[in-house]
Amino acid sequence: MEKFKYYKELIGAIILAGLMILVALRISDIASGIDALITAFVPLIVGACMAFVLDILVVRYERWLWPRIKSGWRYKIRRPLSIILSFVTISLIVYFIARMAVPQLVHSITLIVSAAPQLYLDFQQWIYHLSDTIPLASNPTVLNTLNGESVVNYTREWGTKGGTYVVNTMGTILSWTVNIALGIIFAIYMLLDKERLMLQGKRILKAYASDTWVNRVTYVAKVAVQIFSSFFVGQFIDALILGIMVGVTLWICNISYATTIACVIGLTGLIPLVGIYVGGLMGAVILLTISPMDALIYVIILEVLHQIESNVIYPKIVGNSVGLPGLWVFAAVIIGGSLMGVIGMIIGVPLVATCYKLLMTDVEERLASNEGL
DSSP: OHHHHHHHHHHHHHHHHHHHHHHHHTHHHHHHHHHHHHHHHHHHHHHHHHHHHHHHHHHHHHHHHOSSOOSSHHHHHHHHHHHHHHHHHHHHHHHHHHHHHHHHHHHHHHHHHHHHHHHHHHHHHHHHHHHTTOGGGGOHHHHHHTSHHHHHHHHHHHHHHHHHHHHHHHHHHHHHHHHHHHHHHHHHHHHHTHHHHHHHHHHHHHHHSOHHHHHHHHHHHHHHHHHHHHHHHHHHHHHHHHHHHHHHHHHHTTOTTHHHHHHHHHHHTTSTTTHHHHHHHHHHHHHHTTOHHHHHHHHHHHHHHHHHIIIIIHIIIIIHHHOOOHHHHHHHHHHHHHHHHHHHHHHHHHHHHHHHHHHHHHHHHHHHHHHHO
16 A cells, blocks of 8 residues: 555656646647637627726716616616717717828828938938048948948838738738627627626626635626726826827917827827827827928927826826836736737736735735734
8 A cells, every 4th residue: 555655646746747748749739729719719808898898988878868767668778778879989089080180190101101212312412421521421331221222122121021011910900800890799798788697697606606705706806897997987088188288289389280199199098108109109200291390399298298197197097096006007018018919008007907906905914914913
């Protein structure tokens, strides 16, 4: 019996080592399987996220339009009508911003591309003129890099890469279009059956878990809903305020396309931390086609307003409700963006904030219990 006990541990170690070797040898197949599984669940994840965001509007429409309705035909139609109103609201906002910003942005990029040959010739003449006065600029390597043949080769190389990039981008756009369409359908079903889904979840938890675990899961869900709701509402209000500030300031300074740039800033401002820089770059591209001086003034104005927004407005509207230090906000945006793109940047902050609050709460409870001992 003693020998069997000894060999039992040895056999277990051999089996574990064999499994580890098998996993290492088939790691690519396992990774492919996990990736396929995640891809299959993407529409459901997108739909759940959309349902959560839409529910913020749905709940408010139900409270505003049908505050005391508890039964009858109006009670039955209030949820579908609230969902429709929520979709209409978001669609109108997106349409208004796209109608204001996209045509002017495309026009500005077209002007820059058409003026690129002349800009290059002017730049090349400036470099040759500079080489007569500064010895470093007359370096043969610098001059050869800027000659016409080198530029043609660079353009041809980037054109080939650009074609591949365009094809890949079109495939990604098509894939995400399908995911979003399926996600919208899934979100509608979730919103229509919200109460029943919540009740089923509680029943399943009570059937398979103890009361302690049910209370823990309920607490985590409440914290997550509170933080996500506060973040999305606060982020929207913050982006709206920033867009209005930019638009009014540019209008006072008589900068062209103030309304268009304000819409771009307001839309990209929904992305934490990096959104204002993306919108700022788009605004600079628009103004560069009109007046480089206006573009410079715009950049200065945007930086001043960004400092006011990030140090005064954002902490009051979003920071206090989320309670996440700046370092973790930056990490959440970077990691979320690398995993899920723009959507990951947006949901990464409240997700990390939820984990951070739960962790800090658990740490405080453990420290308090240790001090009590």
